[in-house]
Amino acid sequence: MSDTNALPSWDVLTKHDVFPAASHDEVARLNFLTHLNVHLSSQILPGVRTAFDKQVKPEIIAQTGKSPTSRHEVRKHMLNNGYFQMWSALRRNTMEMRHQAARAQVLGQIDDIVDKVNKACENDANIQLDSSVGIPPNVGSVDIHCQPGCYYQEYFEDDVTVAASYDVGLFVTTAGLLGALSDGGGQGIANWLKTQHPDFSPKRILDIGCTVGHNALPLAEHFPDAQVVAVDVARPSLRYAHARAKSLGVNNIQFVQANAEDLSQYDDGSFDLITTSMFLHELSHQSMPKILKNIQRLLADGGLNLHLEQPQYAGMDVYQQFIRDWDTYFNNEPYWGPMHELDLPKVFTECGFDSNDLFDVGVVSKVDEKIFGKPKTDGEDYGRSPVWNALGLWKGQHAKKSENAA
């Protein structure tokens, strides 16, 4: 790409066998929405900060005699600000347009996709479904990030519309910064291990909340001799994930329908690496401790546990907290805010981990820069940036606190 400002086309995404095909106009629609997202975050969003600094903050000070002290106070006042209202209306609408565009594209060819997925899942031990697994409240109360049907709804027998639409749409919201297989998170973890812990060689890997498996695949490829177990509650996502992995030639992942609150089928210490990617913020205060206790039990001594997330709110100014919190109220991510204000090391310690084992490290999406360019550090689309803060721990290893980013 000669012009560094030009964005890649959606069409550069890797077309695995179950990836929905796109007509000329469908590609154009997804590219328009990608550009719209970038325009909103780089050109319009900075004005929201200005509206806060020049209009809303002085109003709050005039009314209360002091600067706002919480993100909730900022939100209450910002909701009356015209510039914020317009940016929010556009941002919400763009997300809805993404889902409509992706679903229309997928539904137009859903029979073909389902046939391929069915074929890939037939008599294959790498897909383990369990109809007794229900949808927990943290997944089922609202459709997360405004994705109709969330990760789990099936509109007819063996339907995978929601999973295929998710695979199509990730590019649009992240402006392609997750790479050709939308797997920048998994690639980031694999790259970090490769550069910082080249001797680490897990035999068994567990990825929790895997959805379409996009972040589990890079780990399975980086550790071809390892056996990867990827769990999720969502049947259509798992079936699609399995077909997707198989078509990409990755056969060392078993996709298992399970609720991570109950992983009693696995033995204590039976995994050397346990990962989650953008998962903790889709839990609840009830489910998180249960899942962390399971991770504590399942992780082998000396094993690594890594959670990819956006940074916690602590230490950020109230505007930063407020703007990062937008998705909590306005993009159907109700646990986003509560999770990001948790004292995670305290929660981990209460779930049986040794606080001395914990560390924080920055992980950057690892993608082909020739096609996708370098991850941008300016004009951040808060909450959707491909630069994560990983909370991790080496079980029983102590003193690994100062980990280096890749």
Added chain:
Amino acid sequence: MSESKKNLTQSEKINLAGSKAKGQRPYFLADKQTEQALSVAMTLAMELSVTKERLASLECMLVDKGLIEKGQLDHYQPSKEEVAKRSLETQAYLARVLRMMQQDKEELENNDPDMQTVQDELTKW
């Protein structure tokens, strides 16, 4: 829950594509209908962008096939008759797009009666 086998009709697919996500939808603008109109406008903006791309693709294909030269379209000079035809088309187009303003103006000029007043008139014995 799921129904048996793939049996979605085309209209069901059209409806499903635009399904609402579960969870109450926030509105940000002072007036809900204004926000809905914004949503319509953004979708039209997307479709215009798609059409522009389609035309660009068509132009590339014509160049590739040697039917026109690169850049020729930018220097295309319509004939006098064509210019006049387009002018009228543009006027009609703008009138369609801004019909609401035209009709509002007419109503302001004409002092139109409201339906209840007319009905009251018509139902007097």
